[in-house]
Amino acid sequence: MKFVKALVLLLVTVMAVPAFAGDIDLAKKSVLNDILKRGELRVGFDAGYPPFEMTDKSGNFVGFDIDLGKELAKSMGVKFVPVNTDFDGMIPSLLSGKFDVIISGMTLTQERNMKIGFSEPYLVMGQTVLVAAKHKGTVKSYKDLNDPKFIVVSRMGTTGEEATKKYLPKATYKSFDKEVDCAMEVVNGRADAFVYDLPVNEVFQAQQGKDKTYLLNEPFTFEPMAVGYKQGDPDFANFINHFLRQLKNDGRYERMYNKWLRSDAWQSQLK
Incomplete structure (x- = not known):
């Protein structure tokens, strides 16, 4: 009986050694090690998405996501390196090694999640509708736009486009490269409505819309925003998730949220 127990223990030990070695090898391959060796965190984003990533009067990148990226770099003790990239090429650029993470107001969708990994959500958003003022009193819900007579626009390759096609299939849809x-x-009367994320539509309503548009500000979709990274890197994923939990519980997240999402004082910084 003792011999059997000893044999089982030996087999378990022998099997555990390769597994342990495999864990060490996986840890060595983590992008976290590359970041520490380089001394910099490269963050991919598209600087045309207020108030998350924008360019100020001095040509600097500012916004909620920019601050989030800076805090992540600071937590690693490395330099923050912004990499402005067109949103359509964001995932391919991450996979090709152009940057280490995506922090660009990217919604965690199942389709995207099959290509890259995502952190826990750092913010939950939803689609809203910026409507031409001439429709005030008649278009009271996004559902009222589901008719071929309405021209509805959104940005190509975004969840705004997906939501328009899914929830307003009868509307005449047009896509554009920028918000x-x-x-x-x-605003100029060439379209009836713009379907997009609430913060962006709030900014456009305040800056450009005024008496030319009005906002249906009740989100009609559920869209969690998360940090994107290459799949197969559990150590990096673990670090980012713990960073986000710390950020949300030590006061920094609330300060960032108040600065960029509860106030419009930042608008004076823009071009």
Whole structure:
């Protein structure tokens, strides 16, 4: 009986050695080690998404996501390196090693999650509608736009586009490369509505809309925003998630939220 127990213990030990070695090898391959060796964290984003990532009057990148990236770099003790990239090429650029993480107001969707890994959500958003003022009193819900007579716009390759196609399949849809182009289509009377994230539509309503548009500000989708990274890196994923939990519980997150999402004072910084 003792011999059997000893044999079982020996087999378990022999099997555990390769597994342990595999864990060490996996840890060595983590992008976390590359970041520490370089002394910099490269963060990918698209600087056309207020109030998350923008360019100020001095040409500096500012916004909620920029501050989030800076805090993540600070927690690692490395330099923050911003990498401005078109949103359509964001995932391919991450996979090709152009930067280490995506912090760009990116919604965690199942389709994207099959290509890259995501952290726990750092913010939950939803789609809203910026509507031409001429429809006030008749278009009271996004559902009222589900008709071919309405031209609805959104940015190509975003969840705004997905939501429009899913919830307003009968509307006449047009896509554009930038958010500002979509909003100006409505402001200038060439489109009836712009479907996009609440903070962005709030900014456009305040800056450009005024008496030309109105905002249906009740989100009609559930969209968690998260940090994107390459799949197969549990150590990096663990670090980011613990960082986010710390950020949300030590006062920094609330200060960032108040600065960028509860106040419009930052608008004076823009071009």
